[in-house]
Amino acid sequence: MIGPVARENEPLAAWTTLRVGGAAERFVEAMTADELVDAVLEAEGVGEPWLVLGGGSNVLVGDDGVEGLVVRVASRGIERLPDAPGSARPVRLRVQAGEPWDALVAHSVENGWGGMEALSGIPGSTGAAPIQNIGAYGQELAESLVSVEVLDVDSGERRTVPAPALGLGYRTSAIKQGWRAVVLSVDLALEHTDGGMSRTVAYAQLADSLGITVGDRAPLVGVRAAVLALRASKSMVLDDADPNSVSAGSFFTNPIVSASFALGLPPDAPRWPQQPEPLAIAVPLGHDPAAPPTPVDATVKLSAAWLIEHAGITRGFALPGSGASVSKKHTLALTNASGRATAAEIAQLARYMQTRVMSEFGVVLNPEPVFVGLVL
Numbered sequence: 001m002i003g004p005v006a007r008e009n010e011p012l013a014a015w016t017t018l019r020v021g022g023a024a025e026r027f028v029e030a031m032t033a034d035e036l037v038d039a040v041l042e043a044e045g046v047g048e049p050w051l052v053l054g055g056g057s058n059v060l061v062g063d064d065g066v067e068g069l070v071v072r073v074a075s076r077g078i079e080r081l082p083d084a085p086g087s088a089r090p091v092r093l094r095v096q097a098g099e100p101w102d103a104l105v106a107h108s109v110e111n112g113w114g115g116m117e118a119l120s121g122i123p124g125s126t127g128a129a130p131i132q133n134i135g136a137y138g139q140e141l142a143e144s145l146v147s148v149e150v151l152d153v154d155s156g157e158r159r160t161v162p163a164p165a166l167g168l169g170y171r172t173s174a175i176k177q178g179w180r181a182v183v184l185s186v187d188l189a190l191e192h193t194d195g196g197m198s199r200t201v202a203y204a205q206l207a208d209s210l211g212i213t214v215g216d217r218a219p220l221v222g223v224r225a226a227v228l229a230l231r232a233s234k235s236m237v238l239d240d241a242d243p244n245s246v247s248a249g250s251f252f253t254n255p256i257v258s259a260s261f262a263l264g265l266p267p268d269a270p271r272w273p274q275q276p277e278p279l280a281i282a283v284p285l286g287h288d289p290a291a292p293p294t295p296v297d298a299t300v301k302l303s304a305a306w307l308i309e310h311a312g313i314t315r316g317f318a319l320p321g322s323g324a325s326v327s328k329k330h331t332l333a334l335t336n337a338s339g340r341a342t343a344a345e346i347a348q349l350a351r352y353m354q355t356r357v358m359s360e361f362g363v364v365l366n367p368e369p370v371f372v373g374l375v376l
Contacts (some may be wrong), residue, residue, distance in 0.1 A: 001168065004028050004029055004035060004039075004042045005028070005160065005253055006026040006027060006028040006029065006069065006104035007026070007027045007028070007118060008026055008027075008213075009023045009024070010023055010024045010070070011023050011027065011136050011138050012024055012027075012053075012056075012061045012065065012066065012070065013061075015053060015072060015250075016053075016056035016057075016059055016060075016061055016248075016250060017055070017056055017123060017238060017248055018059075018060060018244065018247060018248050018335075018336050018341075018343075018346065019245065019336050019339070019340060020059065020060070020061065020063070020067045020341055020343045020346060021060070021061025021062065021063065021065070021066075021343055021372075021373075022062060022063050022064050022065025022066070022108045022343075022373070023049075023066075024065060024066045024068075024070035024373055025065070025067050025068055025069070026064065026068065026069045026070070027069070027070045027072070028069065028070075028071055028072070029071075029072045029074045030071050030072065030073055030074060030075065030098075031074050031075060031098075031118040032075050032296075033075050033096065033097070033149075033184040033185060035073060036052070036073060036075065036151070036184060037151050037158065037182075037184070038096070039069065039071045040065050040071060040153065040182055041050065041151075041153075041156055041282055043068065043069045043071075044153060045158075048068045048069055048257065049066075049068030049283040050068055050069040050070070050071060050208045051066055051069070051070045051071070051372060052070075052071050052073060052084075052128055052182050053070055053071065053072045053073065054072075054097070054098070054124055054125035054128040054196045055101070055123055055124035055125040055128065056124075056130065057106065057123035057128075057238075057248060057249060058124060058248055058249065058368065058369050058370060059248065059266065059367045059369055059370045060248060060343055060346060060347065060370070060371050060374070061370060061372045061373060062257055062344075062371075062372060062373025062374035063283075063342050063343045063344055063373075063374075064142055064202045064345050064373055065322060066276060066373055067225040073097050073098040073125055073127055074098045075096040075097055075098040075099075075184075075185075076096055076098055076099050077095070077096040077099060078091065078093060078094075078095050078096075078099060078104060078107055079094040079095075080093060080134075081093065081094055081162045081187070082314060082367065083276050084189065084364070087189065088191065089115060089189035089190055089191050089359075090112045090189075090191075090192060091189065091190040091191065091192060092146070092187065092188070092189060093113075093187070093188045094185055094186070094187065094188075094192065094231070095123060095126045095185060095186045095187075095333060096126070096127075096184075096185050097126060097127025097128075097183050097185055097186070098126070098127065099123050099125065100124075100125060100133070101119070101122050101123070101125060101126050101129055101321075101331060102121055102122060102123070102340075103127075104116075104126055105117065105119055105120045105122075105224070106120070106224070109208075109220045109221060109224045111307055112189065112192070112193050112196045113192070113193065114190060114191040114192075114193040114197070114199050115143065115144045115188075115189070115190040115191050115199060115291065116139065116141075116144055116188075116190065116205065116228070117199075117220050117223040117224050118136060118137040118138055118139035118196050118198075118201075118206065118223060118227055119134060119136055119137075119139055119141070119227075120223075120227040120228050120231075121227055121228045121231040121236065121237045122134055122136060122249075123237075123238050123249065126186050127183040127185075127186065127317040128183070130145055130148050130163075130166060130168070130173055130175070130186060131173050131175045131176050131183065132171055132172075132173070132176065132368075133168045133169065133170070133172060133173055133174050134169060135170075135171070135207070136227070136231075137203040137206045137227055137230070138198075138202030138203035138206065140168075141168075142163065142168040144165065144188045144190060145166075145168070145186065145187075145188060145189075146162070146163055146187040146188060146189050147160050147161060147162045147163055147186075147187045148160070148161055148163075148166065148183050148184075148185070148186050148187070148350070149161075149179065149183075149184045149185045149186075149187075150175075150181040150182060150183055150184060151182040151184060151239075151310065152180070152181055153180040153181060153182065155310075158184065159228060160187075161181075161290070170253070170256065170301075171253050172370060175267060177257070178195065180263050184188075184352050186365060187214070194202070195219075196219055196220050196221065197217045197218065197219060197220065198217050198218050198219065198220050198222075198223045198355075199217065200215050200216065200217055201215070201216060201217065201218060202214060202215070205230065206223070206226060206230065209226045209229070209230060210222060210223065210226050210375060213348030222315075233329065234329045234330040235247070235328075235333065235335075236250075236325065236328055236329075236330065237328060237334065238248060243335070243337035243338075243339070244327045244328050244329050244333070244335055244337050245337050246339070246354065246369075247327060247333040247334060247335040247336070247353070248334070248368070248369040249333065249335075249368070250304075250330075250332040250333060250368055251332060251333060251334045251367060251368060251369065251370050252304045252308075252332060252350075252353075252365040252367060252368060253304065253365075253366050253367075254302055254303060254304045254314065254365060255301070255302045255304060255307070255363050255365065255366070256274060256300070256301050256302070257296070257299065257300055257302060257363065258297050258298070258299055258376070259298040259299060259300050260274070260301070260302075261362075262298075262302065264302040265302070265361060266310070266371070269302065269303070269306060269310075269347055270302065270303040270306050271301065271302055271303075272300065272301040273298065273299075273300055274300060274301055275329070276304055283364040302363065304332055304365055305330065305331050305332045307360075307361055307365070308326075308331045308332070308353055308356075308357060308365075309331050309362055310360070310361075311353075311356040311357045311359070311360040311361065312356060312360075313326060313331060313353055313356055314326070314331070315327060315328050315329065315330070315331055316328040318349070319345075319348065319349055319352060322345045322346040322348065322349060323336065323338040323339075323340040323341035323342065323345055324336065324338075324341040324342075324346040324348070324349045325337055325338065325341075326349070326353075327348070334346050334349055335348060343373075343374055344374065347374055347375075350367060350376055351376060353365065354376075
């Protein structure tokens with residue numbers, strides 16, 4: 001079977017939400033999982049560098065472009081699988097990697113399936129979601145993910161990997177940490193909701209916007225509308241009429257530090273304890289008690305936005321002469337609102353912000369987007 005024809009010197013700025021970046025030496029759109037597998041294995045077989053690109057919302061491509069092949073994932077489709085009777089989340093879906101994430105959430109809400117409503121408005125493709133373990137407003141993909149079908153590039157095999165084997169954590173996974181695998185499809189488990197009601201709302205800002213208390217439930221459509229409104233108020237929903245939405249979303253993750261380090265920060269610095277759950281140890285009857293587990297240092301999640309703002313970087317800040325700027329709506333977003341920023345200018349601004357926060361608080365801000373063809 002003849003696959004899609006590759007285009008040469010394709011400008012990648014047109015395929016990323018930051019609208020920056022040079023050209024791909026070769027560029028192809030894979031419309032099916034088979035085309036995606038064939039393109040990657042063909043490039044791998046001849047030693048050609050390759051890059052898989054999803055929705056382009058979590059990537060910063062260098063101004064000099066990308067050597068080799070860029071494969072854009074364009075496979076679409078949401079398949080309803082047989083339900084899992086007796087499960088708290090019996091609805092099973094199989095979603096192709098190129099399906100836009102927010103279209104999937106909208107489809108789920110319309111059908112009364114709960115579990116992802118707070119993840120509304122996140123740009124990008126479904127295949128990228130487990131790589132980043134996306135999360136927002138008290139929900140994470142890990143809560144709904146059953147498994148992924150991947151191409152294991154080193155073995156050349158397609159296989160299904162259960163969610164617990166993916167090493168999912170805060171904005172990370174085994175794939176993000178270096179496993180050479182390409183996501184082909186995603187299997188999800190969702191709830192049959194009672195009267196179209198959401199799961200319990202766990203995020204205070206979202207609960208406030210809905211006029212409910214944390215722990216209460218609300219209509220799925222209401223939760224989705226509230227999340228979209230909150231994201232839009234921060235220019236975190238792609239909108240051609242809003243130049244501040246020309247970004248990669250949150251550019252830095254919220255730092256996780258030791259509890260003892262957090263004690264040295266200003267008292268008003270937001271922090272969320274990340275206490276590990278105690279290990280359960282089973283000991284057969286009649287045996288001596290097992291030794292207690294080695295204690296794990298308590299950790300605390302900090303607010304990257306608070307650190308940035310209190311390091312003296314305000315909304316709308318830009319370095320002199322630069323086309324890159326901090327969003328006027330949210331200090332976590334770096335934007336190309338001017339329409340003339342380069343990737344180098346965005347990276348320069350990010351480095352400046354890192355330096356300011358490090359100098360003021362001794363905290364390292366880690367970038368969330370993937371960097372291609374440049375370093376921070």
